[in-house]
Amino acid sequence: MKKRLYLELENCIGCRSCLAACTQCGGHEQRNRNYVYDVNPFVNRQTMPLMCLHCVNPACARSCPAQAIQIHETGAVLSALVEKCIGCQNCTIACPYGIPKFDTEQNLMYKCDMCIDRSKDGIPPMCASVCPSNTIQWLSDEEIEAKQRQFNLNNGKWVTSMPYLEGETNVKVNLPGILQGVTKLF
Amino acid sequence: MQTNMSSQAKSGRSINDAFASHFAKSVFLTIVGLAVLTFIGTRMFTHIDLNLYGYMVGTIVFIGGFFYRFIAWGERPPTKNIIKKGLKLLFRRNTAKTAFNHLAIFDFIRNRGVYRWIQHILIGWGCVLACLVTFPLVFGWMYFTMEENGYYTIVLFGMNVMKVNAEGVIAFFSYNALNIAAVMVIAGVCMALYRRLKNMQARAEQTFIYDFLPLYMLLFVSITGLLLTFMNIVMHGHGQPIMSLIHQFSVIVTLIYLPFGKLAHIPFRPMSVLARNYREHYGEQSMKECKVCGDKFVSIEQSNDVIQVLGINDIEFEMKEGFHLAELCLPCRRKYRISRFSGFPTHQIKVKEANQNAKG
Numbered sequence: 281m282k283k284r285l286y287l288e289l290e291n292c293i294g295c296r297s298c299l300a301a302c303t304q305c306g307g308h309e310q311r312n313r314n315y316v317y318d319v320n321p322f323v324n325r326q327t328m329p330l331m332c333l334h335c336v337n338p339a340c341a342r343s344c345p346a347q348a349i350q351i352h353e354t355g356a357v358l359s360a361l362v363e364k365c366i367g368c369q370n371c372t373i374a375c376p377y378g379i380p381k382f383d384t385e386q387n388l389m390y391k392c393d394m395c396i397d398r399s400k401d402g403i404p405p406m407c408a409s410v411c412p413s414n415t416i417q418w419l420s421d422e423e424i425e426a427k428q429r430q431f432n433l434n435n436g437k438w439v440t441s442m443p444y445l446e447g448e449t450n451v452k453v454n455l456p457g458i459l460q461g462v463t464k465l466f
Numbered sequence: 467m468q469t470n471m472s473s474q475a476k477s478g479r480s481i482n483d484a485f486a487s488h489f490a491k492s493v494f495l496t497i498v499g500l501a502v503l504t505f506i507g508t509r510m511f512t513h514i515d516l517n518l519y520g521y522m523v524g525t526i527v528f529i530g531g532f533f534y535r536f537i538a539w540g541e542r543p544p545t546k547n548i549i550k551k552g553l554k555l556l557f558r559r560n561t562a563k564t565a566f567n568h569l570a571i572f573d574f575i576r577n578r579g580v581y582r583w584i585q586h587i588l589i590g591w592g593c594v595l596a597c598l599v600t601f602p603l604v605f606g607w608m609y610f611t612m613e614e615n616g617y618y619t620i621v622l623f624g625m626n627v628m629k630v631n632a633e634g635v636i637a638f639f640s641y642n643a644l645n646i647a648a649v650m651v652i653a654g655v656c657m658a659l660y661r662r663l664k665n666m667q668a669r670a671e672q673t674f675i676y677d678f679l680p681l682y683m684l685l686f687v688s689i690t691g692l693l694l695t696f697m698n699i700v701m702h703g704h705g706q707p708i709m710s711l712i713h714q715f716s717v718i719v720t721l722i723y724l725p726f727g728k729l730a731h732i733p734f735r736p737m738s739v740l741a742r743n744y745r746e747h748y749g750e751q752s753m754k755e756c757k758v759c760g761d762k763f764v765s766i767e768q769s770n771d772v773i774q775v776l777g778i779n780d781i782e783f784e785m786k787e788g789f790h791l792a793e794l795c796l797p798c799r800r801k802y803r804i805s806r807f808s809g810f811p812t813h814q815i816k817v818k819e820a821n822q823n824a825k826g
């Protein structure tokens with residue numbers, strides 16, 4: 281069954297396990313490709329992870345002159361093909377979320393590839409495997425629907441991606457508690 | 467390449483009207499160029515080695531394939547931008563240095579890993595060496611004549627370039643250039659194959675056709691080439707004609723396949739020099755200031771180009787705050803997204819982003 285990445289941003293406790301796990305994925309060469317941000321650093325400790333959302337119509341790939349960014353059949357938008365990337369950095373400028381990273385020495389862009397060696401066989405990506413707070417989950421579409429029912433968000437505030445993102449994405453994002461004003465138990 | 471990039475033909479009577487398309491014109495000019503060089507090189511077609519004509523056909527098919535790929539690719543709006551602007555900047559002072567680093571010593575590959583760098587140097591320079599010998603021979607741009615006195619004359623483009631002693635060092639390297647090239651390529655390909663078989667990451671990502679086929683083809687070419695030499699020397703030419711055919715076949719198939727598979731990254735690599743020029747030149751001219759924090763993060767030119775390219779693809783990132791997302795520096799763009807999620811203006815808080823590097 282096809283599963284996808286699902287983020288419940290507000291669960292994040294800022295442990296940055298996902299960053300550490302990202303470095304350990306094959307092919308990531310010890311460098312993480314995701315981010316964790318403080319929402320309001322001077323006031324509280326709320327953090328949120330940010331990573332490539334694997335756009336259905338990815339701006340990064342559309343702007344790449346070398347066709348170095350390929351879209352995998354699972355929908356994952358892959359990191360630049362090492363032999364093709366010509367180092368122009370268009371993709372870093374195009375991505376609406378500022379995700380792709382660029383290595384000047386290697387003249388190469390690298391970005392989240394959804395740990396394609398794992399996820400193509402249905403194994404969750406590294407970040408989802410380690411997240412201790414259930415912020416990053418690996419769910420089937422049915423399970424995501426069940427979530428929607430569980431949070432009973434028929435108030436139009438179910439933020440799975442649209443219209444809060446710039447386009448349809450393969451990763452689904454949600455913020456059930458903050459939007460409902462509900463305190464969650466975990 | 468120059469010609470096909472030249473600006474659109476003006477309507478009316480222009481030489482361009484003679485051709486069905488830019489594509490047709492480029493191929494035509496290239497083949498005419500080859501023919502002229504060959505005409506001069508062979509002293510008006512008097513020194514053609516007809517044994518080699520299979521290669522000639524292969525080369526011409528290769529040129530067709532290459533142009534086909536290149537033009538299909540160059541039509542994409544972002545590619546067009548870089549090619550057009552990059553070519554205009556070709557005569558920058560830094561071009562030679564960048565080209566040397568990118569195309570001769572592959573410094574960026576060394577930074578990606580020494581093993582793969584050695585492998586690239588061996589395969590890359592092996593192939594270049596082989597081409598430098600093969601193509602001039604095939605098209606008659608270079609040939610050898612032998613006189614009675616034990617000296618060879620190397621004839622380049624119809625001019626006697628130098629006389630070399632048939633027993634001497636230069637002569638030795640000239641006869642054996644192809645063998646040396648073959649050994650280099652075989653060593654490089656073996657390194658690549660070893661990595662593909664052992665490295666877990668490579669194993670997870672590779673596909674047989676895309677990643678292995680080119681390697682096996684290179685191996686096929688080099689080994690049949692070496693066997694030719696072997697048959698000449700050890701077996702006194704026995705079996706040589708048939709092996710020569712097999713070798714020709716291997717070269718022609720590889721040439722025809724080259725623009726369409728993984729090997730296409732070789733003829734397309736010079737693009738990285740254009741891209742570097744583009745970034746350096748417009749970066750020196752004027753930098754874009756981030757609409758939130760004011761940091762200069764990219765050239766204005768590139769920011770506009772990206773916005774335009776996205777527009778062509780019907781991607782509009784105009785925000786109600788009055789900026790396009792491509793006008794924010796990367797950290798601000800990420801924080802802006804957090805603010806969209808949380809409803810709190812994270813990007814407005816004047817604090818450097820927390821460390822995002824897991825290694826501390």
Ligand code: SF4
Pocket residue numbers: 331332333334335338339340341357374375376377378379380391
């Ligand atoms: S989020 Fe950015 S990097 Fe990821 S697919 Fe979309 S445009 Fe590309």
Ligand code: SF4
Pocket residue numbers: 340343344345346347348349360364365366367368369370371372388389
């Ligand atoms: S930096 Fe590489 S991957 Fe990014 S747009 Fe340029 S060529 Fe494509």
